[in-house]
Amino acid sequence: MRRSAGTLAVVGATGQVGTVMRQIIEERKVPFERLRFFASSRSAGSTINFGQQTIEVEDVDVADLEGIDYALFSIGASASRIYAPRFAAAGATVIDNSSAYRMDSEVPLVVPEVNPGDAARRPLGIIANPNCTTMIAMPPLAVIDRLFGLERVIVSTYQAASGAGKAGVVELDEQLRRPDLVRLTFDGAAVAFAPPQKFPATLAGNVIPLAGELRDGDTSEEEKFINESRKILGLKDLKVHATCVRVPVFTGHSIAVLAECRDQPRVERLVAELDQQPGCKVVGLPTPLACAGADAVLVGRIRRDRSSANGVAFFVAGDNLRKGAALNAIQILELLLD
Amino acid sequence: MRRSAGTLAVVGATGQVGTVMRQIIEERKVPFERLRFFASSRSAGSTINFGQQTIEVEDVDVADLEGIDYALFSIGASASRIYAPRFAAAGATVIDNSSAYRMDSEVPLVVPEVNPGDAARRPLGIIANPNCTTMIAMPPLAVIDRLFGLERVIVSTYQAASGAGKAGVVELDEQLRRPDLVRLTFDGAAVAFAPPQKFPATLAGNVIPLAGELRDGDTSEEEKFINESRKILGLKDLKVHATCVRVPVFTGHSIAVLAECRDQPRVERLVAELDQQPGCKVVGLPTPLACAGADAVLVGRIRRDRSSANGVAFFVAGDNLRKGAALNAIQILELLLD
Ligand SMILES: NC(=O)c1ccc[n+]([C@@H]2O[C@H](COP(=O)([O-])OP(=O)(O)OC[C@H]3O[C@@H](n4cnc5c(N)ncnc54)[C@H](OP(=O)(O)O)[C@@H]3O)[C@@H](O)[C@H]2O)c1
Ligand SMILES: NC(=O)c1ccc[n+]([C@@H]2O[C@H](COP(=O)([O-])OP(=O)(O)OC[C@H]3O[C@@H](n4cnc5c(N)ncnc54)[C@H](OP(=O)(O)O)[C@@H]3O)[C@@H](O)[C@H]2O)c1
Numbered sequence: 001m002r003r004s005a006g007t008l009a010v011v012g013a014t015g016q017v018g019t020v021m022r023q024i025i026e027e028r029k030v031p032f033e034r035l036r037f038f039a040s041s042r043s044a045g046s047t048i049n050f051g052q053q054t055i056e057v058e059d060v061d062v063a064d065l066e067g068i069d070y071a072l073f074s075i076g077a078s079a080s081r082i083y084a085p086r087f088a089a090a091g092a093t094v095i096d097n098s099s100a101y102r103m104d105s106e107v108p109l110v111v112p113e114v115n116p117g118d119a120a121r122r123p124l125g126i127i128a129n130p131n132c133t134t135m136i137a138m139p140p141l142a143v144i145d146r147l148f149g150l151e152r153v154i155v156s157t158y159q160a161a162s163g164a165g166k167a168g169v170v171e172l173d174e175q176l177r178r179p180d181l182v183r184l185t186f187d188g189a190a191v192a193f194a195p196p197q198k199f200p201a202t203l204a205g206n207v208i209p210l211a212g213e214l215r216d217g218d219t220s221e222e223e224k225f226i227n228e229s230r231k232i233l234g235l236k237d238l239k240v241h242a243t244c245v246r247v248p249v250f251t252g253h254s255i256a257v258l259a260e261c262r263d264q265p266r267v268e269r270l271v272a273e274l275d276q277q278p279g280c281k282v283v284g285l286p287t288p289l290a291c292a293g294a295d296a297v298l299v300g301r302i303r304r305d306r307s308s309a310n311g312v313a314f315f316v317a318g319d320n321l322r323k324g325a326a327l328n329a330i331q332i333l334e335l336l337l338d
Numbered sequence: 339m340r341r342s343a344g345t346l347a348v349v350g351a352t353g354q355v356g357t358v359m360r361q362i363i364e365e366r367k368v369p370f371e372r373l374r375f376f377a378s379s380r381s382a383g384s385t386i387n388f389g390q391q392t393i394e395v396e397d398v399d400v401a402d403l404e405g406i407d408y409a410l411f412s413i414g415a416s417a418s419r420i421y422a423p424r425f426a427a428a429g430a431t432v433i434d435n436s437s438a439y440r441m442d443s444e445v446p447l448v449v450p451e452v453n454p455g456d457a458a459r460r461p462l463g464i465i466a467n468p469n470c471t472t473m474i475a476m477p478p479l480a481v482i483d484r485l486f487g488l489e490r491v492i493v494s495t496y497q498a499a500s501g502a503g504k505a506g507v508v509e510l511d512e513q514l515r516r517p518d519l520v521r522l523t524f525d526g527a528a529v530a531f532a533p534p535q536k537f538p539a540t541l542a543g544n545v546i547p548l549a550g551e552l553r554d555g556d557t558s559e560e561e562k563f564i565n566e567s568r569k570i571l572g573l574k575d576l577k578v579h580a581t582c583v584r585v586p587v588f589t590g591h592s593i594a595v596l597a598e599c600r601d602q603p604r605v606e607r608l609v610a611e612l613d614q615q616p617g618c619k620v621v622g623l624p625t626p627l628a629c630a631g632a633d634a635v636l637v638g639r640i641r642r643d644r645s646s647a648n649g650v651a652f653f654v655a656g657d658n659l660r661k662g663a664a665l666n667a668i669q670i671l672e673l674l675l676d
Binding site: 152153154156158176200201202205206207208209210217218226239240241243245247248249250252254256258267285286287288289290300301303304305306307308311313315317 | 490491492494496514538539540543544545546547548555556564577578579581583585586587588590592594596605623624625626627628638639641642643644645646649651653655
């Protein structure tokens with residue numbers, strides 16, 4: 001029997017991830033006594049239906065935080081840095097979707113299928129949810145590590161607009177509504193798009209090899225992939241190279257992965273084990289459209305690397321709003337309630 | 339002084355690549371005495387304007403091939419296998435854009451900035467133009483090989499619809515005209531697309547990790563990248579791993595490349611040399627929209643690989659219809675006329 005979550009808060013309930021969290025709480029029948037929704041002062045006072053109830057959105061900045069048992073946060077890193085400690089101080093266990101606490105040594109970074117035990121030690125009362133791109137690669141990479149000993153990972157990503165929040169989706173949608181878009185066929189300059197706001201270049205009909213901010217060669221998004229993978233897999237010396245690229249997809253992050261192992265990987269064994277792994281599904285053609293709305297990450301194109309002795313390659317696609325964010329957070333909550 | 343091409347044929351003049359060939363012949367003022375256009379019986383009899391002239395399209399299957407000096411072919415592999423030998427037998431030098439002859443040991447496979455000398459020996463009277471994806475990676479990889487000794491290449495591609503011919507462009511365009519496309523945000527299944535014909539899945543709002551036919555683990559497109567790179571760079575033991583992915587872009591192929599070298603690569607030196615390399619341009623953000631209509635391939639995100647001692651990574655985007663096909667073929671022709 002799963003315990004009740006008592007008073008459960010969804011913080012960022014009006015956002016994309018918050019919306020999917022509300023859906024998943026209903027789908028999975030997460031047990032609670034009371035449900036509270038929070039957002040910024042912009043949305044405070046509006047109401048959201050949940051089952052038979054109508055729940056008013058509260059302003060996270062002024063609300064009374066007494067009596068909250070668990071809080072699922074998806075309001076971005078800078079707001080999480082302000083409000084997550086406030087919720088924790090008032091007694092709530094916070095599961096945070098932002099990058100604010102992921103690399104904090106006092107905060108576990110958890111994928112329930114991979115490192116559930118890490119959730120037990122949480123001195124700050126905060127558990128972090130990985131970056132949505134990192135997350136999607138973790139279930140298959142954990143299997144490869146277990147079977148063959150993971151030594152090096154090389155990834156190129158194909159990241160959806162929704163990974164950059166609602167504003168990214170709106171920007172791509174507006175660009176795609178241009179009837180002259182097809183003229184891009186022969187000359188990109190023929191379509192004059194409005195200057196992009198959210199992304200560093202027009203995303204429609206394009207791919208942008210820059211997600212996050214550029215640091216020293218790598219971007220912040222690439223550094224997240226490197227550092228978070230090491231922490232989740234418990235392989236602090238894992239060698240990782242990442243190239244993070246935004247593509248004109250609404251939802252569903254995909255990743256081309258090359259994994260180099262200590263032992264020679266056997267593809268048949270890997271396929272069989274991936275098929276058994278909770279949260280993974282082996283398919284012929286893993287794509288964002290196929291994974292959107294699904295809980296499992298889809299893994300395919302599994303093959304030996306012809307350029308190294310012990311390499312194995314695969315392609316993985318996962319719903320960045322579900323497994324990449326909302327679902328994983330709720331699976332962490334379920335872990336705490338079991 | 340460049341010699342005249344005499345009687346110059348464009349075979350596949352009505353196609354995407356043929357159209358760009360006609361533009362480039364005009365732009366670069368390729369010298370010729372007579373220009374002839376060929377296609378299948380479907381287009382034969384139609385006319386195409388070129389400068390002041392109106393030229394009738396001839397049926398390649400029944401036309402008199404006497405007196406043709408050079409023929410630029412872009413009609414696909416199965417048609418090239420039939421007609422390229424006929425043109426060669428009638429005395430023409432054929433520059434073929436298809437995969438039909440690329441790996442034939444009697445046929446040179448040429449990128450003028452990389453291996454111009456190979457064009458001299460052409461016992462069959464045929465010179466092959468590389469696959470459009472391979473092509474775009476060659477200028478920067480040739481520089482890396484020259485500077486640091488290339489040992490291994492790992493690529494993930496982001497390939498445009500136009501790389502699959504006009505039918506691919508039409509299919510993507512029709513899918514993108516769906517006003518309900520944005521609903522993909524939360525659920526891929528919410529938009530019912532017509533079944534795809536040209537691609538193995540819907541391309542709008544999606545990425546498809548399968549280009550060409552699936553062989554033994556790798557696809558035909560991935561094998562082309564592996565085999566053609568070795569032949570063009572003259573490195574028959576080069577280790578190559580490729581994942582070829584179609585993205586919802588009209589024109590411009592992009593590639594995330596990791597190159598492992600014999601010597602430790604120095605990024606500053608590489609950037610300086612790439613900037614000097616004809617056919618390459620170093621930019622901050624190389625994207626398909628930025629490269630569409632341009633001659634050079636755009637190279638950026640150049641950085642040391644943090645996962646190996648001697649690796650260097652970059653991202654490259656090039657116009658698959660220009661440098662990836664029409665322009666390179668015409669540069670080969672110019673080489674023969676110089
Ligand atoms: N999108 C993904 O794939 C993904 C994946 C993993 C993690 N995340 C994390 O989740 C966060 C939200 O992503 P999203 O896609 O849901 O973004 P979104 O659709 O733009 O929604 C943002 C949410 O945060 C709230 N918010 C923003 N600033 C706030 C503040 N200062 N105080 C209180 N609430 C504030 C917004 O409330 P209002 O309605 O009041 O504006 C809204 O509910 C991201 O910042 C990221 O850290 C996202
Ligand atoms: N697209 C690229 O990025 C790219 C890059 C490198 C190489 N290529 C090569 O170039 C070829 C053409 O590509 P594309 O994008 O221009 O394709 P496309 O737009 O579909 O055009 C195909 C052309 O080939 C002609 N053709 C087709 N079958 C023929 C036959 N049996 N006999 C004579 N002519 C025939 C067509 O003539 P009709 O008008 O009579 O149908 C048309 O001119 C490809 O097959 C590929 O081998 C393409």
